[in-house]
Amino acid sequence: MFIEKLLREIKxxxxxxxxxxxxxxxxxxxxxxxxxxxxxxxxxxxxxxxxFNKEIIDYTAELTPCIKVQIAFYERFSLPGLEVFYKTLDxxxxxxxxxxxxxxxxxxxxxxxxxxxxxxKNPSIDSITVNPYFGSDGLLPFVEETKGGEKGLFILVxxxxxxxxxLQDLITEDGQFFYEKVADxxxxxxxxxxxxxxxxxxxGGTHKEHLKRLRKKLKxxxxxxxxxxxxxxxxxxxxxxNTDGFGALVCSSRGITEYYKKIGExxxxxxxxxxxxxxxxxxxxxxxxxVE
Amino acid sequence: MFIEKLLREIKxxxxxxxxxxxxxxxxxxxxxxxxxxxxxxxxxxxxxxxxFNKEIIDYTAELTPCIKVQIAFYERFSLPGLEVFYKTLDxxxxxxxxxxxxxxxxxxxxxxxxxxxxxxKNPSIDSITVNPYFGSDGLLPFVEETKGGEKGLFILVxxxxxxxxxLQDLITEDGQFFYEKVADxxxxxxxxxxxxxxxxxxxGGTHKEHLKRLRKKLKxxxxxxxxxxxxxxxxxxxxxxNTDGFGALVCSSRGITEYYKKIGExxxxxxxxxxxxxxxxxxxxxxxxxVE
Numbered sequence: 001m002f003i004e005k006l007l008r009e010i011k012x013x014x015x016x017x018x019x020x021x022x023x024x025x026x027x028x029x030x031x032x033x034x035x036x037x038x039x040x041x042x043x044x045x046x047x048x049x050x051x052f053n054k055e056i057i058d059y060t061a062e063l064t065p066c067i068k069v070q071i072a073f074y075e076r077f078s079l080p081g082l083e084v085f086y087k088t089l090d091x092x093x094x095x096x097x098x099x100x101x102x103x104x105x106x107x108x109x110x111x112x113x114x115x116x117x118x119x120x121k122n123p124s125i126d127s128i129t130v131n132p133y134f135g136s137d138g139l140l141p142f143v144e145e146t147k148g149g150e151k152g153l154f155i156l157v158x159x160x161x162x163x164x165x166x167l168q169d170l171i172t173e174d175g176q177f178f179y180e181k182v183a184d185x186x187x188x189x190x191x192x193x194x195x196x197x198x199x200x201x202x203x204g205g206t207h208k209e210h211l212k213r214l215r216k217k218l219k220x221x222x223x224x225x226x227x228x229x230x231x232x233x234x235x236x237x238x239x240x241x242n243t244d245g246f247g248a249l250v251c252s253s254r255g256i257t258e259y260y261k262k263i264g265e266x267x268x269x270x271x272x273x274x275x276x277x278x279x280x281x282x283x284x285x286x287x288x289x290x291v292e
Numbered sequence: 293m294f295i296e297k298l299l300r301e302i303k304x305x306x307x308x309x310x311x312x313x314x315x316x317x318x319x320x321x322x323x324x325x326x327x328x329x330x331x332x333x334x335x336x337x338x339x340x341x342x343x344f345n346k347e348i349i350d351y352t353a354e355l356t357p358c359i360k361v362q363i364a365f366y367e368r369f370s371l372p373g374l375e376v377f378y379k380t381l382d383x384x385x386x387x388x389x390x391x392x393x394x395x396x397x398x399x400x401x402x403x404x405x406x407x408x409x410x411x412x413k414n415p416s417i418d419s420i421t422v423n424p425y426f427g428s429d430g431l432l433p434f435v436e437e438t439k440g441g442e443k444g445l446f447i448l449v450x451x452x453x454x455x456x457x458x459l460q461d462l463i464t465e466d467g468q469f470f471y472e473k474v475a476d477x478x479x480x481x482x483x484x485x486x487x488x489x490x491x492x493x494x495x496g497g498t499h500k501e502h503l504k505r506l507r508k509k510l511k512x513x514x515x516x517x518x519x520x521x522x523x524x525x526x527x528x529x530x531x532x533x534n535t536d537g538f539g540a541l542v543c544s545s546r547g548i549t550e551y552y553k554k555i556g557e558x559x560x561x562x563x564x565x566x567x568x569x570x571x572x573x574x575x576x577x578x579x580x581x582x583v584e
Contacts, residue, residue, distance in 0.1 A: 076410035118368035135455030163427030
C-alpha cells in the first residue's frame, strides 16, 4: 500500500526529501554534452538525459524515499524523450525507490480515465499529480484507479509560482480562498484512514500561512515543491508536517541536480548527493524544532 | 498565421466543425480488432488506432477545417500510443488540415516552457489546449511560443462536464463567477487584433448562458466541446459565434467516430462522414437563424 511503503521509506532513510528529475539542456554538464551531442537531435539529447538521471539516482537512492519525474522535460523531446521518462521511472523502481510521475493531468471523466489508466496501471509509477480544475467528476477516475490505497495521488491545491495568487487566492463569497474550496474537494476523496490518506495534495513551499491552514484541513501527504531554487525555506516548509514530523514530502529539482555548477564539482552525481544531504539536514533540523 | 488560415479553411469548407480523434478499444470496429489484435499488446492496439484514425481523416478531410487529437487516449498505451498521436497529427497536416493537440497542459513557468516548446515547435501542431490554474506566469510561456499569431492557444475557461460548476462557477467576492476571472486572464493575453486573437478559449457546449457572456467578453476563437455525445445542442452552441457566424469551432469526437455503430454501417469512415455532414448542417442551420 502506498502510504505504508512511503512511511517505511521515510523512517528508514530519515528523509522526507524528494529528488526531482527535470533535465534540460542547460542543466547538462559539459562532459556529457561532449560525449553525447554530435548532431544534437532528440535521440542524442534523450540518451544524455538518461545517463544524467541514472547517475543522479545512483548517488541519491540511499537518501531519498522517492523520485519525482516531471514529464514536461521529456515530452519536450517527443518520443525519444518520453522513452527516457518511462525508463527513469523503471530504474527508480529497480533501485527500490518510490515514484511520483509529475504529470498534472486533468480532463473530463472519460478522458481522465484514459490518463489515470495510462499512468497508474504502470507498475513503475506509485503516484501522480493531477489538476483539479474540472471538479469531482474529473478527479474521480484518478481516485478510482488508486484502488483504495495501492497507489497515491497528489492533487494541486496551492502552487508555488508567484502568479498562483491570481486565481487560487481569489476570495469566494463566503470568505474563503478559492484554493480552500479545492482543498474541500480533496478532503471529499480522502476516505477513512487512521493515519494518512493516499489522496494527497500539492502545496508550494513558498506559502507558510497556506501550509498551516492546509495541514490542519487535509489528511493526506502534502507534496511541497519550491524548496531551494524557487525560494521555499525549511522554516516555512516545516508547517507542511504534523507535530510528529510526518505527513509531507519536500521536493527539490534544480537545487539538487544543478548543484555541481555551484560548487565547481565535475562529478555531478556526487554534487547532487552533497546537496541532498544538506537539504535533508536543513529540513530535519526545522522539523525537530517543532511548529509554533 | 493561425487565425487567417483557420478563417480561410472554415469559409472554404463552410464548416466550423472539428473532428475529435479519441480512439478507445471500445470504439474499434470488430473487423479492425480481428485484423490487428493477436497478443492484444500496446503495439497492436496502437497500429489499430492508426488505421482507424487514418480512415476517419480520409473520409472527413474535405468537410472539416481542423482535427483535434486528445493525447490522453494515446498516452494510455505509452510509447506505441504516443507514436500514433504524433503520426495522426502529421497525417492531418499532410491532408491540408489544421490541428489542435488537446493536451490541457499547465504548470509553473519553467515547466510550462518545456511543454510549450515540446508541442508548439512541432510543425504538425497548429494549436494546443492549456489549463489556466497556475495563473499568468504559467500561461505566458505558452503565449510566447505562439509567436504573436503563428500558432494558436485554447485556454480552458468553462468545461463541458457536469462537475465543472463545483469550482468554475464559484462566486467571487465581487459577484463574478470564477470562470469569468479566468476569462479576464485570457483577455489579458489577447493582444490587439482587428478580427480575432490567436489566444482563444475552451467553453463547453452544454452552457448556453456562459457562452453568451463569454462570446461578448473574448476576442479569440472559442473551442466548443460537448456537441452530441456530451449533450451539447446546436441551438445553445450557436451563442459561441459572433453575429456574422464566425468565431467558434465546435468539436465532436465519439459522435462522429462511433456513428457506424448507431447506423449499423461496416464502413466506419463513411459513417463518420455522414455524421459530420449532419453535424455541419445542424450547426450551420442554427447559425443562420441568428442569435437573439
